Amino acid sequence: MNARNIALLLTATCLVPVQAFGWGASGHHMIGELGAKALPDEVPAFVRTPQSVAFIAELAREPDRWRDAGLVHDRERDPGHFVDATDDGHVYEGGPSLKALPPTREDYDTAVRATTSFWARDPKDKHTQYTAGYLPYSIIDGWQQLVRDFAFWRIDVAGEKFAKTDADRAWFTQDRILREGLTVRDLGVWAHYVGDASQPLHVSMHYNTWGPFPNPENFTQTPGLHSKFESAFVHYNITEADVVPLMVPYRDCACAIDVRTADYLMTSLGFVIPTFRLDKVHGFDKPAEGAAVNPDAKAFAAARLAAGAAELRDMIIDAWRASATAKVGYKGAIDVQKVEAGEIDTALAEMMGKD
Numbered sequence: 001m002n003a004r005n006i007a008l009l010l011t012a013t014c015l016v017p018v019q020a021f022g023w024g025a026s027g028h029h030m031i032g033e034l035g036a037k038a039l040p041d042e043v044p045a046f047v048r049t050p051q052s053v054a055f056i057a058e059l060a061r062e063p064d065r066w067r068d069a070g071l072v073h074d075r076e077r078d079p080g081h082f083v084d085a086t087d088d089g090h091v092y093e094g095g096p097s098l099k100a101l102p103p104t105r106e107d108y109d110t111a112v113r114a115t116t117s118f119w120a121r122d123p124k125d126k127h128t129q130y131t132a133g134y135l136p137y138s139i140i141d142g143w144q145q146l147v148r149d150f151a152f153w154r155i156d157v158a159g160e161k162f163a164k165t166d167a168d169r170a171w172f173t174q175d176r177i178l179r180e181g182l183t184v185r186d187l188g189v190w191a192h193y194v195g196d197a198s199q200p201l202h203v204s205m206h207y208n209t210w211g212p213f214p215n216p217e218n219f220t221q222t223p224g225l226h227s228k229f230e231s232a233f234v235h236y237n238i239t240e241a242d243v244v245p246l247m248v249p250y251r252d253c254a255c256a257i258d259v260r261t262a263d264y265l266m267t268s269l270g271f272v273i274p275t276f277r278l279d280k281v282h283g284f285d286k287p288a289e290g291a292a293v294n295p296d297a298k299a300f301a302a303a304r305l306a307a308g309a310a311e312l313r314d315m316i317i318d319a320w321r322a323s324a325t326a327k328v329g330y331k332g333a334i335d336v337q338k339v340e341a342g343e344i345d346t347a348l349a350e351m352m353g354k355d
Contacts, residue, residue, distance in 0.1 A: 024231030031195035032060025035312030046180045059188025082133035092117035142190030149183040150323035198308030200271040219276040246306035
C-alpha cells in the first residue's frame with residue numbers, strides 16, 4: 001500500500017461512526033471527547049472536527065482494551081496506567097518524589113529499586129518501575145510525541161505554501177494528510193493516560209483498599225473500591241452535562257511538562273482520602289430501588305472527570321504552542337520557525353528521507 005493510500009485509510013478511519021461506550025470506558029471516553037471539544041481555535045482545525053473528536057474519544061479508552069495481549073506487551077504497558085505514591089507524594093516510602101522525578105524511566109527504576117519499603121502490590125515483588133508504576137512518564141512521553149506530531153504538521157503546511165515545484169507540493173500535501181491521521185491517533189491514545197491521572201486511586205498506594213497502613217478512619221480493607229468508583233458509578237450516574245460546567249478555564253503554568261505533570265498528579269493525590277470517605281458512607285454503592293444517588297459522590301466523580309478533561313485540553317494547547325519552536329529531524333536539522341518563514345530546502349530533504 002503506497003503512502004497516498006495509507007493516508008486516505010487513516011483519514012477515512014476518522015469518518016467511521018463510533019459508539020459512545022459507557023475511567024472505565026465511559027469515563028475515558030468522556031474525558032477524551034470533552035477535552036478535544038474544548039480546544040480553542042488556535043489548535044489546528046483537523047484536531048477539532050467532529051470526526052476527530054469522536055476518534056479521540058474512542059481511542060481514549062483503547063489502552064485498557066490492549067490488556068492480556070501477552071507477557072511482554074502487558075509487562076511494558078500495564079504499569080504505565082498508575083503510580084503508587086505515598087500520602088506525601090513519594091513513590092514508596094523514601095522513594096523519588098512526584099514533585100522531583102528522575103529525568104528518565106531508567107533513572108526512576110534505579111531510584112525505586114533502592115527503596116526498602118515493606119509494601120508492594122504483591123509481597124513477592126521486588127521494588128521496580130514495574131511494581132511502582134510509571135504513569136508520570138506515560139504522560140510526559142505522550143506529550144513529547146504530540147509536540148513532534150504538531151511540528152511535522154507545521155512543516156508540511158509550510159511546504160505546501162513554499163514548495164518550488166508541483167511535485168514537491170504534492171509530496172507535502174500527501175505527508176500532511178498522513179500526519180493528521182497519525183496525530184489524532186497519538187493524541188487519542190495518550191489521552192487515556194492523562195485521564196488515568198485524574199482518578200485519585202491511580203496515583204496512590206491505596207489503589208483498591210486502604211492497605212497495611214495506619215487507618216485511623218477505618219477505611220475499607222475489602223477490595224473493589226477502585227472499579228466500583230471509576231466504572232459502574234460513572235457509567236450509570238455521570239453525564240457530560242454534569243462534567244462540562246466543572247471544567248476550569250485554561251491554566252498556563254508557564255512550566256515544563258514534567259512540572260505540569262507533577263502538579264497534576266499531586267492535585268489528584270489530594271483527593272484520595274475524600275474518595276475513601278465517600279466510600280465509607282456507601283456513596284458509590286448502587287442506591288436502593290427508588291432512592292437517589294448520593295449527590296456528594298456524584299459531584300465528586302464529575303469534578304474529577306472535569307479535571308481530566310481540562311488537563312487534557314491544556315496539555316494539548318501547550319503541545320501545539322511548543323511545536324512552534326521545535327527542532328526536529330536528525331540532530332534537530334529542521335527548525336520549525338525557519339521552515340514556517342519559508343526556508344524549506346533542508347526540511348524537504350529531511351522529510352522525504354535523507355540518507
